[in-house]
Amino acid sequence: MTKYYDIDDIITEEEIVSVIFQKAASGVGIDPSSENDYIETGSKVELPFWLAHELQLRQVVSINIPSCFDQKTRLEIQADCASVDLRSRCPFFYEFGCKIAPVVGDRTIGFLLLSAFKNRYKELLTKAHTAAFSAATKIWSILTNEEINLYEAAQSSMASFKKWRIGGPRFQKAPVLGRKRNQLNNYSLNLSGVFDKKELLGFYEYLISPLSLRGVTSINSAYYFNYS
Amino acid sequence: MRESRSTEFLAVDFEFPTKSPATTEIQRSRFLHSSLRFLLLIFFFRIFLFKFSIAAIDSLHQGQAVPICHPVLIGYFYAHNLLGQFSLSLKLFAKGCFFRNCKMYGRKACQLVKELASGEKGQLTPFNSDLFEQVVAECSQHHLELQSLIRKMQEEGLDVQTTRNAEHHGALIHHLSLVRNKRCLMAYVYNRAEAIQSLLWKIGHVLPQEIEEKLCHAEAEYFKKHSAALKSYMSKVQLDLTVDMVPPKDPYIQVRVLDDIGDGIVLSDDKTANFARHSMHFLKRTDAEQFISRGLMEELTG
Numbered sequence: 222m223t224k225y226y227d228i229d230d231i232i233t234e235e236e237i238v239s240v241i242f243q244k245a246a247s248g249v250g251i252d253p254s255s256e257n258d259y260i261e262t263g264s265k266v267e268l269p270f271w272l273a274h275e276l277q278l279r280q281v282v283s284i285n286i287p288s289c290f291d292q293k294t295r296l297e298i299q300a301d302c303a304s305v306d307l308r309s310r311c312p313f314f315y316e317f318g319c320k321i322a323p324v325v326g327d328r329t330i331g332f333l334l335l336s337a338f339k340n341r342y343k344e345l346l347t348k349a350h351t352a353a354f355s356a357a358t359k360i361w362s363i364l365t366n367e368e369i370n371l372y373e374a375a376q377s378s379m380a381s382f383k384k385w386r387i388g389g390p391r392f393q394k395a396p397v398l399g400r401k402r403n404q405l406n407n408y409s410l411n412l413s414g415v416f417d418k419k420e421l422l423g424f425y426e427y428l429i430s431p432l433s434l435r436g437v438t439s440i441n442s443a444y445y446f447n448y449s
Numbered sequence: 450m451r452e453s454r455s456t457e458f459l460a461v462d463f464e465f466p467t468k469s470p471a472t473t474e475i476q477r478s479r480f481l482h483s484s485l486r487f488l489l490l491i492f493f494f495r496i497f498l499f500k501f502s503i504a505a506i507d508s509l510h511q512g513q514a515v516p517i518c519h520p521v522l523i524g525y526f527y528a529h530n531l532l533g534q535f536s537l538s539l540k541l542f543a544k545g546c547f548f549r550n551c552k553m554y555g556r557k558a559c560q561l562v563k564e565l566a567s568g569e570k571g572q573l574t575p576f577n578s579d580l581f582e583q584v585v586a587e588c589s590q591h592h593l594e595l596q597s598l599i600r601k602m603q604e605e606g607l608d609v610q611t612t613r614n615a616e617h618h619g620a621l622i623h624h625l626s627l628v629r630n631k632r633c634l635m636a637y638v639y640n641r642a643e644a645i646q647s648l649l650w651k652i653g654h655v656l657p658q659e660i661e662e663k664l665c666h667a668e669a670e671y672f673k674k675h676s677a678a679l680k681s682y683m684s685k686v687q688l689d690l691t692v693d694m695v696p697p698k699d700p701y702i703q704v705r706v707l708d709d710i711g712d713g714i715v716l717s718d719d720k721t722a723n724f725a726r727h728s729m730h731f732l733k734r735t736d737a738e739q740f741i742s743r744g745l746m747e748e749l750t751g
Contacts, residue, residue, distance in 0.1 A: 228562055231632065231636055244618055247615040248597070248619035271555070271625070271629055272555075272626070275625050
């Protein structure tokens, strides 16, 4: 019950699964194919997961495996994990899989999730730590929400490291007030200090890709252009 | 490639019959043939429209109620030609169309919660009181239906606690939707309250205008009472708890003023200062902190 107020948990449970009603239900307008409010036994309905789960506990419905865990996805994950577009299948792929696994009775979902996550995490880790800000959108579209959290954590830790290295100001405008100015204020580059690229990059020489080099220089020049 | 395929169908020549179709056998058959082709054209055009509207649903599969018959939407996505996954889109279309058309059963409540999630991290969205009221109204509706079903069971003379017939399951579904709506509403209010609490620690006791607009009346009251409680606690402990946790190296700090704050502001050591734009000052760190966190000043290092 620790997740009662958790927003991600609520959105995860809203995913739609298809169920088959084992018993009839009357007085509900959930099944659009029937004329009146009566749902017959054996009718196939699409329900959100929170409803389907509770009804299955009371043995009113039986849940089928949702389409995001079907054979096609499994083959794609086996082939090349890192480029599979999990976001379009289900934005909360891993969470949803964890919830579905005990309910549907399919023992292979756990292994599928684990292998998918292990392979994607390798890619995610390198890209999150080295990618420039402009390159983020390409990988962003195929990540699930849990992976995006990890990605953002890595980016923020990189930003804090750079800030510590350069020695930016400790106080900044509170993020809840929104960004009235351009994005650069959040990174607070030192006005009079020299941004010594080589000194910083020496530490990351084995990780830095050409893209991030370009990103770093663009920040440097744009800051001076935008300074009023 | 797809564009040429669609023009292939659109470029079908449609000959209007010059005379009335009943004159000769040949002309009648020609009319039938051309009308058949016209029907075929319409049929395939509708299939393309259908496919593109599926793509619209596909790309808008975010749980919102999409007006799928809106001609502008269809035209827009027709131009973009997002056909790739016809079967997947069809499945999503089926899922989306059927379940989204029924307005109850937690859809609106989920929308409310998604609004919270959609704002940028750490930002408050304006309080959506319409949607809130709608969800509350939905709850009472569910409750009424529940009661009517229970009454039906009682009229039939069945024991309400133990029978498991169709009405019972219907009542169960209404009850679960009610509980789900309650959970979504509670989560909405709770997360906003947490955000407001953190506001106090980051910005201070006075809220800027842009944030005041986003709060509802009850939330503004909550903020006032919370800040009053904190002030009384701090005065009892005789410590200012809202300052920075890390002890500074230098009690004084150099700042530049970004926005016009005005002059005659009294600082903690009873001096008045004139904060005009772009002026630089040498202030105590505790004074400057509140202005910096509101974005009115900027720290100058080095």
